[in-house]
Amino acid sequence: MTHMKKYPIRLTPQRLAILEYLEGNKAHPSASDIYKAVSKKHPMMSFATVYNTLETLRGKKHVRELSIDPEKKRFDPNKKPHHHLICLECRAIADVHRNFALDLTDSERYGYEITGTHVDFYGVCPKCKRGRSSKI
Amino acid sequence: MTHMKKYPIRLTPQRLAILEYLEGNKAHPSASDIYKAVSKKHPMMSFATVYNTLETLRGKKHVRELSIDPEKKRFDPNKKPHHHLICLECRAIADVHRNFALDLTDSERYGYEITGTHVDFYGVCPKCKRGRSSKI
DNA sequence: CTTCTAATTTATAACGATTATAACATAATA
DNA sequence: TATTATGTTATAATCGTTATAAATTAGAAG
Numbered sequence: 001m002t003h004m005k006k007y008p009i010r011l012t013p014q015r016l017a018i019l020e021y022l023e024g025n026k027a028h029p030s031a032s033d034i035y036k037a038v039s040k041k042h043p044m045m046s047f048a049t050v051y052n053t054l055e056t057l058r059g060k061k062h063v064r065e066l067s068i069d070p071e072k073k074r075f076d077p078n079k080k081p082h083h084h085l086i087c088l089e090c091r092a093i094a095d096v097h098r099n100f101a102l103d104l105t106d107s108e109r110y111g112y113e114i115t116g117t118h119v120d121f122y123g124v125c126p127k128c129k130r131g132r133s134s135k136i
Numbered sequence: 137m138t139h140m141k142k143y144p145i146r147l148t149p150q151r152l153a154i155l156e157y158l159e160g161n162k163a164h165p166s167a168s169d170i171y172k173a174v175s176k177k178h179p180m181m182s183f184a185t186v187y188n189t190l191e192t193l194r195g196k197k198h199v200r201e202l203s204i205d206p207e208k209k210r211f212d213p214n215k216k217p218h219h220h221l222i223c224l225e226c227r228a229i230a231d232v233h234r235n236f237a238l239d240l241t242d243s244e245r246y247g248y249e250i251t252g253t254h255v256d257f258y259g260v261c262p263k264c265k266r267g268r269s270s271k272i
Numbered sequence: 273c274t275t276c277t278a279a280t281t282t283a284t285a286a287c288g289a290t291t292a293t294a295a296c297a298t299a300a301t302a
Numbered sequence: 303t304a305t306t307a308t309g310t311t312a313t314a315a316t317c318g319t320t321a322t323a324a325a326t327t328a329g330a331a332g
Binding site: 010014047048056071 | 279280281282283290291
């Protein structure tokens with residue numbers, strides 16, 4: 001995990017397992033996805049540890065917490081600035097690495113101080129499209 | 137509420153009260169905000185009715201369900217296409233009425249069929265900015 | 273290497289948002 | 303008016319998440 005030396009956290013076996021699972025993971029897993037996957041190798045792992053660790057990682061900017069899925073928080077270890085492409089049927093999330101220059105005029109800004117921008121593209125992923133046509 | 141004739145729903149006193157509350161509401165209220173406000177006039181109103189009604193309104197496209205707030209769903213009766221400006225401190229949400237032409241190349245699209253786009257601007261609202269400076 | 277302290281993990285309870293269920297009430301329709 | 307579908311209510315259940323307290327462990331100090 002990049003930046004790990006720059007913003008270090010105390011490394012425990014549990015945290016290492018979670019970091020290992022997240023490293024390069026492009027699925028944008030939820031806490032429960034992470035728990036399920038990691039507890040296979042660490043059966044004693046508690047759910048609370050997953051939440052605690054995610055909170056710690058979020059604080060050190062090692063993961064981004066996404067509010068894209070209305071059902072649950074999802075986590076993104078990709079630290080490059082990027083946007084998302086979301087399947088409205090299965091909630092799959094893909095990354096979009098492009099920089100959109102999105103600026104607001106003063107009147108549009110409405111007194112807000114803007115610190116970041118994020119674009120969501122909504123649609124249907126290839127897997128769900130296939131599923132559809134087969135049902136005709 | 138616009139479109140009400142085009143996509144009608146059966147109008148009950150409860151639904152009317154909820155629609156009245158939502159009409160022109162720019163606060164992007166949660167189900168609980170709506171319940172609190174509406175049950176002042178309709179003390180017998182049940183929480184379930186708020187959820188049921190919101191689900192019905194969503195189905196008829198009378199409200200948009202937002203996943204902007206990680207804690208809870210919020211609802212937007214504004215049917216003009218628009219984007220959002222979100223205060224990271226108090227979760228206030230303001231509307232941005234601008235059309236951004238955001239297109240992805242085929243390779244960026246990754247097989248997804250894109251049906252919509254939404255831009256979130258993150259920052260600090262004027263109220264929270266004021267709160268900050270007074271604490272120096 | 274041992275001792276100490278603070279941080280971490282665990283199990284579990286509590287919480288808030290949301291959904292499900294079933295009985296009751298109301299509206300629309302025949 | 304009788305019938306049927308739809309909406310409302312109260313309430314239980316569920317799910318994701320946070321809080322708590324006791325037990326464990328990592329890391330620092332000696």
